[in-house]
Structure formats: C-alpha cells, structure tokens
C-alpha cells in the first residue's frame with residue numbers, strides 16, 4: 024500500500040515544508056523592514072561643547088550641533104528615511120518661548136541639517152513644549168495647574184511656522200491637545216508652508232515607557248503627570264477617535280505611541296486609516312532591550328530586528344526607532 028496525504032499516518036498539512044532553509048523562508052516572508060521606512064529620533068542641546076551620553080539609553084547622546092550633523096550624515100548614508108529632532112534649550116520659561124524663536128535650538132539645527140542632508144533624508148521636527156517650559160508640561164498652565172488647551176494651540180501654530188521656516192520638511196505635534204492638527208495646519212498655511220505635511224502623534228498614551236526620554240530631553244513634568252492630556256492605556260477605541268479627528272483636521276500621517284505594548288492599537292489604526300501609519304518605539308523599549316542584552320539575557324541584534332518586524336507586521340509603515348542607523352545597516 025502506498026502512502027497518500029489522506030493516510031492517517033501522515034499529517035495532511037505540513038507548514039514546516041516552507042520553513043526548510045533560509046532561501047525558502049525568505050521567499051515566503053510576508054513582511055520586511057526597509058531602512059527607508061525608519062525614522063531616527065535625535066536630541067540636540069543648546070550650548071553643548073561635547074555630546075552627553077544618556078545613561079538610561081546606552082548608545083544615545085544629547086548632541087552638539089557638530090555631532091548632530093555627523094550622526095545625521097551617518098543615518099542618511101545608512102539609508103534611514105527620516106530624522107525626528109528634539110531640542111533642549113538653554114533657557115526655559117512658563118510658555119516655552121525658545122520653541123518658536125527663529126534662533127531656537129531646533130530651528131538652528133534644522134538650518135544646519137537642511138544644508139547638509141536635506142535632500143537625502145526627511146527632516147522632521149517634534150512639535151511640543153515640554154522641553155521648553157520650566158514646568159515641563161506640553162503647554163502653558165492655567166491657574167488650576169491644567170494645561171491651557173486653546174492657548175497652547177496658538178503656541179503650536181507659531182512653533183510649526185518657525186520650524187518650517189527653518190527647513191523642517193515635516194512637523195510632528197506630540198502634545199495631545201484637542202484641535203492641535205487644525206491649528207498647526209492653519210499656522211503653516213498662513214506662513215506659506217502649504218506643502219509641509221503634518222505627522223500627528225494621534226494616539227499617544229500616557230506611558231511609563233517614556234521614562235528614559237525624560238532624561239534625554241530634560242522634559243519631565245515638575246509636578247503631576249501627563250494623564251490629563253495623553254491617552255489612558257486602557258483605551259483602544261479612543262485611539263480610533265483620535266486618529267479620525269486628526270485626519271479630519273488635516274493630518275497627512277498618523278502615529279501610534281508607544282508601539283510595543285500597543286501593537287493591537289497599531290493594527291486597528293492600520294486597518295482603517297486613510298493615511299500612512301507610523302509607530303514610535305520609545306525610549307523605554309530601547310532601554311529594556313539594551314539592558315537585557317548588556318546582561319547577556321537577550322541576543323541584541325536579533326531582538327532589534329524581531330521587534331521591528333513585529334511593528335511592520337502589525338501594520339506600521341514608518342517606525343521611529345533609536346536604532347534606526349544600526350538597524351538600517353543590519354537590514355542591508
């Protein structure tokens with residue numbers, strides 16, 4: 024008697040057939056991470072003479088103007104698609120006046136980088152006030168201690184115009200104020216920047232995984248937290264509403280943040296979003312893998328590629344990651 028696939032001794036289906044050997048696995052892979060879809064977040068600090076290592080993010084630094092230029096060129100060279108700039112000003116105040124000063128730290132860096140790498144990589148500017156206010160909240164405060172939403176919108180519109188004037192190819196509001204995308208779109212249009220897209224941090228959760236970033240950007244709230252404006256981790260439906268509002272207000276791209284603990288949200292947003300969907304692999308995610316790898320508990324490079332692949336699989340088209348330059352090299 025000859026064996027057939029209906030023979031009870033043999034499994035009818037053998038998914039393992041397509042897993043035999045690297046070439047076959049590569050042939051049938053559904054997802055791939057491409058360097059050009061990665062965005063590197065970078066910190067530049069005013070008045071620095073040497074780059075300052077960020078202890079909770081081994082391998083990351085607060086850049087000087089010079090070291091920023093060099094790292095940006097390396098990212099471009101590696102094929103990374105975009106840079107997301109964060110600035111740390113020398114002087115902070117209640118309304119964050121340095122954020123829209125034409126000579127503010129990010130505007131200065133943008134002018135530098137536009138000349139250097141502006142044609143090879145997309146220059147994006149994070150648009151928020153927490154690094155610029157002395158109280159560390161994402162907008163000016165009311166007497167009751169809450170962020171004044173509508174006053175903050177005016178500030179954001181002005182920052183957007185200053186960033187675009189300085190050479191930002193994309194502005195990325197991360198403050199989670201209601202109406203921020205519409206206010207920024209109007210601010211850009213009035214300033215003649217009708218072609219500058221808005222990448223909205225649309226579904227941004229109030230997350231403990233931003234911990235190391237607050238050391239990096241020196242923007243920790245001096246009192247309270249951000250749960251009065253950022254989303255509650257318990258809610259997914261709310262993310263879809265935030266995305267729909269941002270798209271209606273004119274967002275050209277939307278982002279979910281953080282990514283790893285919110286891949287379900289990424290997947291839901293990717294299912295329905297009419298615009299490209301990005302996700303941010305935040306500082307705490309970076310720190311966890313770096314710390315485990317340092318102890319020899321995880322194989323670092325494989326962990327990086329696996330997690331980035333999972334972001335893609337969930338539906339993120341662009342991924343913000345502190346490993347962008349390194350990952351781009353690993354993926355080539």
Ligand code: PBG
Pocket residue numbers: 149151153161197198232233234235236237249304305306307
């Ligand atoms: C500022 C901002 C934060 C991050 C990006 N933009 C911090 C926060 O909202 O507290 C976090 C990035 C990271 O953790 O890598 N609004």
